[in-house]
Amino acid sequence: MPEKKILSLRRKLNILLIAALLLLFVPDLQAQRAEEQSLTTQDTAAVSNLNNNAHALIEKSRFNNLVDSLNKRKLFQQGVSIGKSPLDTLFISRLKASAFSGIKDSVMGEFLYYVKNNFGTDRVKKILKNFSMAGDSGSLQNFIGGKLKGFYSVNGMESFKIPSFDKLLNNQFSGVEYNIAHDNTALAPSPWMHQLSVSDQVKIMDIPFQVSFSNLSNEYVPLQYNNLMKVTFDKDGFSQGLQQKLGKYYNMKKYLLADMDMLSYVKSHFESELSQQVKSLSNEVITDPNALLQSKLSNDELLKLDNDQIKEKLLSSSEIGSIRERLQGSQQLLTEHGATMPAAQKDSLLQSMKNQSAYLASLEQLSDKISAVKNKMAASGINANQVTRLQQHFDAKAIENLRQPQVIKEAAGNLLPLNGLQRFFTNVGSLNAGTFGKEGSERGINTLLRGGMELSVLKKANVFSGGLGQVKDGGFLKDAGLQNSIFNSASFMQFLQFGKGEEGKNNTRITVINSNTTSPNTANFNQLALPRNILAGTISKTVKVRRAGLVEAEISKSATQYKNTVSPNADQVMEAKSALFSYTDDLLQTLSVGLRYMDEWEKAGLSHNAHVSYAGFGYTNPGNPSAAKGSWQYDMQLRKQITRQGHIQARFANRTYNYSTDGQSKWNNMQFDIQGRYRLNRKLSMGAKLNQYQLLRKTDSTKEKMYVSRKVTADAQYTGRVRGLAQRTMFSLGWQQFDNIAVQQGGQSNLLLMQWSTTVPVGTTVVSMNMFYNKEIADHELMGDLLTSEIGAGYPVFKTIMLNSSLTYLNNSIAARQVGIRQSVTTTALKNCTVGLFVDCRKNLITPVNAYLYGSFRGELSVHYQIK
Amino acid sequence: MRKLFIIIFCACLSASAYAQIVVQFVPELQGRTTDGLQLAKMTNVFPETQTVSLDIIVTEKKTGRVVQISTAPFTLLPGVNSIDRNAVSASTIRFADNNTARLLRQSGVFPEGEYDYCFQVYKQNKTSRGELLAEQCFDHLVEPLTPLFLIEPYLKDKICDKRPSFTWQPSLPAIPGLQYRLTLAEMKTGQVASEALVYNLPLINQSNILSPMLIFPPSAKELEEGKTYAWQVTVYKEGMILNRSEIWEFSIKCNDTPKVEPVDGFRDIEDLAKGNYYIANGSVRFALYNAYEATNLQYSFFCLNKPDQTFKHLPKIKLKRGSNNISIDLSENESFIDGYHYILTVRMPNNTLKKLRFLYKSGQ
DSSP states (O other): OHHHHHHHHHHHHHHHHHHHHHHHHHHHHHHHHHHHHHHHHHHHHTTOSOOHHHHHHHHHHHHHHHHHHHHHOOSOTTOOOOOOSHHHHHHHHHHHTSTTTTSOHHHHHHHHHHHHHHHOHHHHHHHHHHHHHHTOHHHHHHHHHHHHHHHHTBOSGGGGSOOSOSOSEEEEEEEEEEEEEEEOOTTOSOSEEEEEEEEEEEEETTEEEEEEEEEEEESSSOGGGGEEEEEEEOHHHHHHHHHHHHHHHBOHHHHTTOOOOHHHHHHHHHHHHHHHHHHTTOOSSOSOHHHHHHHHOOHHHHHHSOHHHHHHHHSOHHHHHHHHHHHHHHHHHHHHHTTTSOHHHHHHHHHHHHHHHHHHHHHHHHHHHHHHHHHHHHHTTOOHHHHHHHHHHHHHHHHHHHHOHHHHHHHHHHHSOOOHHHHHHHTEEEEEEEEEEOOOOTTSOOSEEEEEEEEEEEETTEEEEEEEEEEOSOOSGGGTTOOEESSSOOEEEEEEEEEESOTTSSEEEEEEEEEEEOOOBOSSOBOOOOOEEEEEEEEEEEEEETTTEEEEEEEEEEEEEETTEEOTTOSSBOSOOSGGGGTTTTTGGGEEEEEEEEEEETTTTEEEEEEEEEEOTTOOOTTOTTOOOSEEEEEEEEEEEETTTEEEEEEEEEEEEEOSTTSOOEEEEEEEEEEEEEEOSSSEEEEEEEEEEEEEEEOSSOEEEEEEEEEEEEEEEEEEEETTEEEEEEEEEEEEEEEETTSSSSOEEEEEEEEEEEEEEETTEEEEEEEEEEEEOSSSOSSOOEEEEEEEEEEEETTTEEEEEEEEEEEETTTEEEEEEEEEEEEEETTTEEEEEEEEEEEESSOOSSTTTOOSEEEEEEEEEEOO | OHHHHHHHHHHHHHHTTTSSEEEEOOHHHHTTBHHHHTTOEEEEOSSSOEEEEEEEEEEETTTEEEEEEEOOOEEEOSEEEEOOHHHHHTOEEEEOSSHHHHHHHHHSBOOSEEEEEEEEEEEEOSSSEEEEEEEEEEEEEEOOOOOBOEEESOTTEEEOOSSOOEEEOOOSSOOTTOEEEEEEEEEOTTOOHHHHHHHSOOSEEEEEEOSSEEOOOTTSOOOOTTOEEEEEEEEEETTEEEEEBOOEEEEEOOTTOOOOOOTTOOEEHHHHHTTOOOEEESEEEEEEEEOSOOEEOEEEEEESSSTTOOOOSOOOOEEOSEEEEEEEEOTTOTTOOTTOEEEEEEEOTTSOEEEEEEEEEOOO
């Protein structure tokens, strides 16, 4: 009993620990939305430095522009009157209550006609009713506003009856390819191989699906065992189709309200304001101040020049000086000769002085008024330069937006009469059926599924995906001759994933993978597995840091439950057959966690990727057979761009694998790799690489080196003329050592490596020479001294046939010596058909020792018929 | 080593030769996982068919009993038989209450230990188990295999070598007769690496490799520039897959592939200087006529986006008498920034100046 209590207590503790881990992620999940909103706001804020008033003015101007344009436009010469139906009445009343109330009745009629024709009376009625019943006036306004923007941007009359799809079913055959290869190398798993592959595109209601079929077989595997087919939803193709359709029926620039000339609007606003202000200055001296202003300054100048510049233009300092001089002269004349001056002359002089003073004062007032208007606009954040910049920004943004999948999706939903299926597919991220591969995170799905299906949907930043399929380790053509496996049990797997946020941005994913082992039994591959249920739950969290950085954290827990398990202390079979009931067992041994930080410092040309992870020995992810178990590892990659010419990259990984019950026996695996490349000039570039890899067997008291591999290479690539001949040469020199200590004899190799390749174009012929040589310098010759060389030429015949002929020579000091010819032919026939033939024939000058490495014939024939 | 293994194996068999049912079990392969235990074979020496049930009891030297698997009844025909898959499916499993058993239950893999595998074959009567027909035990020191890591070409690497060598970490502990198979296939558009290996014809599918290295097979077709390839190594013995590496991909891409220069790339400088819009993709190209003696071209640059920019290391351009096609390579010069506007001033042989405004594109 006490033992049971301890067990129960341990289980509770495990539950508490998992709950705590989950709680760590939950607040993040809630915070996600807020973060995304904040990001959006930041983006918007970056639009310009204009303050809110200016933005409001621009927005208002955009809507005013829309209403003005609509009121001026008449698409139906005979006009469309508004009906008396409840829908018409309701719709129009809602429209009049919106920001677009200024629209004329005749335009409203056309608008209603557009909406009913394209989106259906019943659907519109339903939407309006739903919004009205829910009291959601905001959504109703958005709906009407969106449709109105669509109506505003129609291309012509054909936009009033847009079809949901062009064809119910459309098949576009893409191509077919047949390959056959023969290799006479001894013990080759498949001496003869055939492949027939067909690719096709099927569109159902304009939703495109790519269909790929491949049949691979050899002389041992009958055709029917290797039929592979994959059907994939072509997301990009669907988006492009919607974009084309939108472009056909709508002017998308208008839809995004990016067609307005904001500067003109600001100009007219400024002119009308200024005209009103200046009119009040009319007096005897300046009867028409507006005319005076126009004569001195253009509207552009008034808008763009600053106050001092305007003042100078209105009344230049020299002109003021001359008027003041004249006034001073008149004053002096009056003072000196006023008493003796005739009354008429004196009056005239006084009048002239008064006029000149008034003129000066009026111009001063005019200048002040202009300054006041400009200051008022500036206080609202409007000036011509800013508006010009904003216009440029909006134009660039509109072009960018037109390419954004999110914008296309939103516009398609708003402007095109999509049916339910099409609307659903606008939210589909991926859909695969048949035999397909998944590449997810280490603790997610990362395997090939057979006879399966997978669907991923993204809606309003919520992600949902799910799938199922068979996982089988062998049975493909590449596995010919391998009949069974203990690497990974075959299983039938199902998974569900849900989360928030898009890939590459802040996101959270929760994945549940469930699998039941199976025992496949086919002619060429069979596996036996004890029936068991494996369950793995994974929470992944990605946080965007800085501009280009990502922090990814992942935690996963697995559980395995064998069917028909008998309790150690009893004879009856336990009832629980699902791993769900034992999910909290053996927590640390079935846990896998990982943390990764990737970032890029663009200015410094530096990028890095650092990763640390832990996995218990019992962790089993049915979605990823290669997922680490019993491991503790950390690794890092650094890359530095050195000017435009070169880069240096370093990688380091240290992985420790525990494989004993007490955790004392471990494999330790360490890898270090550094490489750099520098382009000295346009003709010459050089590179170097160092790679070291070692494996140790470790216990608490001992450390035993099991395998070491080192490789150092340096290479140069030269493209330029040598003695007047254009050529391209690659040369590399290296040293490679590996020591497989576990193998008593012949586990060591010490090689000097040399490689040289030159290509010389001579007219239409390209002459090429290649040589690879390795010299074994270890005591025991494992690889032997090996020389492979080839000299040949590529040349066209009859314009459509490209031939490549070469002579080959191979000499391995301990294994083989061969001389041969290599011939390839490529030709295009019947416009769309490409035929390729490759033959490599060799004559053995001595009998090869390792015949499985030195075949004397390989031939490949490929026929590819491509439609598009 | 291989001979030694065969001798030990034969000894195992001969030890039980007295029995009418002989179990063939290779602990160093099949004794690594719970599923592997089911791959044992049984030879029924009786002249007639036997209905039997099988108990597999695994004990670890230090820990004690680890697991006991009892199959459902199944039929043994005279000769060599596999364990019936339906009997495996209906097996009952009893894990012991110790750490080794817990790890085995979760992972299906035996952790390190000295194990004793005992196979007990019982005659199965209609309703109950009958007599013990045979019992055979096998000892083995299990050391789990290292993960199979690929070394080179590195994951997502871009290499220029079209006949690269492949290296990977050997599978340890060493098992006599263990071999590697390397598979390489082209990745086509829209395919992920795992699909490429099963959908496409393998370009290399080399088996029987003994060392953790493969020099590109001499008779294989070389890899093509611009294409991406997926590769994987499998460890196997006697047709049984023991381990697999991850699938890695790499591309063939030479850094210094010469750029194809447009054939009609030289327009008269007089024409360009009239203000025609000109985009310089890595180099400025124009034609000019020199009626005088051969000399060096005198020219200078001015950056409109960065007026204080100085230009160093400008190439010397020789001007011959008559028509000249001039190409000033700017791609190596760091003063030229993608997307910036520049003015090239050329002092013509007759001492007149021609100004050519252009937008620089790095072309990379």
